[in-house]
Each structure stands twice: as C-alpha cells, then as structure tokens.
Amino acid sequence: MSSELGNDQSTLPALVLDGSYNGLQVTLEAEYLMAATIVIAGVRSGVGKTTIATGIMGALTRRGLKVQPFKAGPDYIDPSYHKLACGVPSRNLDTWLCDHATVLELFQRAGAGRDVAVVEGVMGVFDGHSSLTEEGSTAQLAKLLGAPVILIADASKVARSVAAEVLGFQKFDPDLNVAGVILNGVGSDRHLEFCKPQIEGTTGLPVLGYLPRKDEFIQPERHLGLIPTVEGTVASQWYDSVINQVESTMDVPAILKLAQTTKTPPATPSVYPEKTLPARTIIAVAQDMAFNFYYQDSLDLL
Numbered sequence: 416m417s418s419e420l421g422n423d424q425s426t427l428p429a430l431v432l433d434g435s436y437n438g439l440q441v442t443l444e445a446e447y448l449m450a451a452t453i454v455i456a457g458v459r460s461g462v463g464k465t466t467i468a469t470g471i472m473g474a475l476t477r478r479g480l481k482v483q484p485f486k487a488g489p490d491y492i493d494p495s496y497h498k499l500a501c502g503v504p505s506r507n508l509d510t511w512l513c514d515h516a517t518v519l520e521l522f523q524r525a526g527a528g529r530d531v532a533v534v535e536g537v538m539g540v541f542d543g544h545s546s547l548t549e550e551g552s553t554a555q556l557a558k559l560l561g562a563p564v565i566l567i568a569d570a571s572k573v574a575r576s577v578a579a580e581v582l583g584f585q586k587f588d589p590d591l592n593v594a595g596v597i598l599n600g601v602g603s604d605r606h607l608e609f610c611k612p613q614i615e616g617t618t619g620l621p622v623l624g625y626l627p628r629k630d631e632f633i634q635p636e637r638h639l640g641l642i643p644t645v646e647g648t649v650a651s652q653w654y655d656s657v658i659n660q661v662e663s664t665m666d667v668p669a670i671l672k673l674a675q676t677t678k679t680p681p682a683t684p685s686v687y688p689e690k691t692l693p694a695r696t697i698i699a700v701a702q703d704m705a706f707n708f709y710y711q712d713s714l715d716l717l
Contacts, residue, residue, distance in 0.1 A: 450483060450526035451674035452562040455597075456536035456553045458580060462569045463599035465493045466632055468535040470661035471670060473500040473654060475531055477662075483529040485522065487553045488537035491708045497535070500654060504711040508534065508560075511544045511551030515559055519682035521712055522560060531674050540566065541587060554591050561678040563594035565670065566620075571600025571628060574609035578617040585618050594673050597665065598625040624665025631656055687716065 455468040468484075475482045484497035484505035489512060494505030506525045508518050526532045536553030537543075543552030557564050566584055570577050577598070585593050596614055601607050611622040626632065631653070661667065698717055702709070 450529045450532040450677075451671065452526070452532040452534065452560055452677040452679065453670060453674040454487075454534045454536060454553065454557040454560070454562050454564045455567065456540035456557070456564050457538070457567045458569065458584060459539040459542075462567050463626060463632075464535055464567055465496055466657055467567055467597055467599065467626055467661070468493075468533060469496045469500045469654070470626075470657040471665070471667070472497055472533050473658035474661045474665075474667050475533070475671070476501055477658065478667075480530040481528070483526050483532045485525070485532060485534040486537070487534060487556050488551065489710075490537065491710065493535055494711075495707075497533075500658070506712060507710050508556055509551070510555050510559060516683060517686050518556070518559060519680065520684055520686055523679065523682045524684075524687060525712075531671065534560070534562065536564075540564065540584065540591075549588070554588055557592070558590060561680060563592045563673045563676055565595045565597055565623060565673070566593050567597050567599055569600050570598040570606070570610050570625070571602070574606065575613035577610050578613040581614050581620065582618050585620065593620065594676075595621050595623040595669070597623050600628045601625040602628050621666075621669065623669055624661070626660060627664065629660075632660070686712075 457464045482501045484501050486494045497505035540553045544550045549555040
C-alpha cells in the first residue's frame with residue numbers, strides 16, 4: 416500500500432474470526448488487507464456527486480494510488496465515468512437488490528489489493544427504496560461499510576443558509592458518520608467566505624473544499640441522468656479540468672486521512688466460488704454503444 420496512506424492500515428488477522436455485525440454472522444478465514452474507503456454523498460440528485468467523485472478518484476490516481484471505484488445502487492452510467500478516471504471497472508453496491516453479506520463480499524473482493532476505495536452515493540444520502548426507512552440508501556451502505564461520508568451541498572443560490580441544510584443532514588441520523596463537506600457551485604472567494612465559516616462553526620464539520628461554478632464542468636444529461644461515456648460525449652479535457660480543479664480547491668490529503676478511519680466488518684465468501692471453475696462453454700456478451708448496461712460482478716461470475 417502506498418506510503419501516502421501512512422501506517423494506520425486495517426489488517427485483519429490470519430485467523431478464523433467469528434462474530435456478528437448488525438445481525439449478520441461473519442466469519443473470516445484468511446488475512447484481508449482492507450482498503451481505506453470514503454463515501455461521496457449528496458443532499459439530493461444533481462448536486463454534482465459524479466463530477467466531484469470522479470475528480471477525487473482521478474486526483475488520487477494521479478498520486479500513484481490504486482483506486483477502486485464503486486457506485487451505490489443499480490446504475491451503469493456513473494460507473495462509466497469512474498472507470499475512465501481510475502482505469503479499472505467500477506462496481507455496484509446495492510443494499511436493496513443484494514443481502515448485506517453479499518454487498519460486503521463484493522466490496523471486499525473488489526477492494527482487495529487496492530489502496531483506497533471511493534464510493535459514489537445515489538440520489539440524496541437518505542433516499543432509497545422506502546419512504547420511512549434507510550433501505551437501499553447511501554446512508555445504509557455507508558454504515559454497512561463502516562465508512563465516513565463526505566456530504567456534497569449545493570451553494571450556488573445560498574450563502575450561510577447552507578449551514579442549516581448541512582446541520583439537518585448531520586443530525587438526521589446520528590449513526591451515520593458525516594465527516595466532512597464539499598460545496599458545489601461556489602461563485603467566488605467572497606461567496607465561499609459566507610458559507611464555509613458558518614458550516615464549520617455550526618456543525619463542527621470541516622469544509623474540505625469546493626467546486627466553482629463553471630460551465631465547463633457541466634455534462635449533458637438525459638432522462639436517466641448523465642450520458643454514458645461509451646457514446647463519446649465526454650472529452651478527455653473534461654477529466655483533466657475536473658481533476659485539476661479538485662487538486663486546486665479540495666484538500667485531497669485530508670480526504671485520504673478520513674478514508675483511513677474506515678472500519679469495515681469482515682465478509683464471508685459465499686457468492687464467488689473459492690476456486691475458479693473450469694470453462695464449460697462460450698458465452699457471447701454484446702458490448703457496444705447500444706449494449707453496455709452491465710454490472711461487472713455479473714460478468715465476472717459468468
């Protein structure tokens with residue numbers, strides 16, 4: 416693991432570890448080096464999660480770190496942005512479609528041998544399958560992974576009032592580790608001065624940076640959200656601009672330090688076979704501009 420992550424690495428012992436976590440019985444029979452993890456969540460959809468998460472992934476990759484990207488929920492569009500930034504497929508983590516033990520297995524299998532995992536949330540941090548519970552939400556996933564959350568808030572049309580919004584998200588679920596804030600849509604240094612001190616003074620949370628209001632960061636959208644990168648609408652200059660901005664106006668070392676505080680419970684292998692099975696047939700998978708709605712773990716299991 417890169418020395419930039421320091422010496423505080425979470426290594427599980429090479430012993431059988433039995434116990435429970437949130438009602439799940441967990442057993443680990445081999446040494447597992449856990450990746451530092453950060454969850455990038457938003458106050459709502461359209462707040463800039465994909466742009467900021469992709470920029471953070473790219474900035475960490477530029478530092479020579481092996482970054483494993485993830486996306487909360489059943490989404491195949493945003494992961495296409497992650498892949499271009501990190502050079503490896505982004506994985507989906509869905510606490511509604513999959514039981515929690517499976518989510519932990521998929522997460523730890525993909526994160527093994529990586530330096531840091533960056534998880535992009537879905538919709539608002541508390542939005543999911545149910546109107547009254549956290550089922551399927553980013554908040555539920557973050558708690559399952561034992562990972563800190565960086566909350567993205569839209570400051571484009573507010574000043575110190577944004578602190579009240581952040582405070583509400585911080586207090587809504589005391590069990591969720593909201594560890595920092597990133598502001599999107601900041602118009603100027605003066606605008607930032609009207610937002611940052613009030614957030615930090617009211618909530619005690621650090622403002623880890625911001626994304627300024629620039630048209631060059633805006634990507635075209637359709638009814639499902641951003642347009643998949645396979646359609647060729649995203650230029651390499653967009654990635655460079657976003658990553659350069661993240662490195663300029665966000666505290667990347669502080670984000671890494673927060674990621675090191677993750678305490679993910681061990682997973683029990685159950686979905687993937689312990690040994691790769693011999694090939695018995697040939698399966699053709701269409702993959703082009705029309706056919707690209709796939710989940711990497713599904714292809715791997717095939």
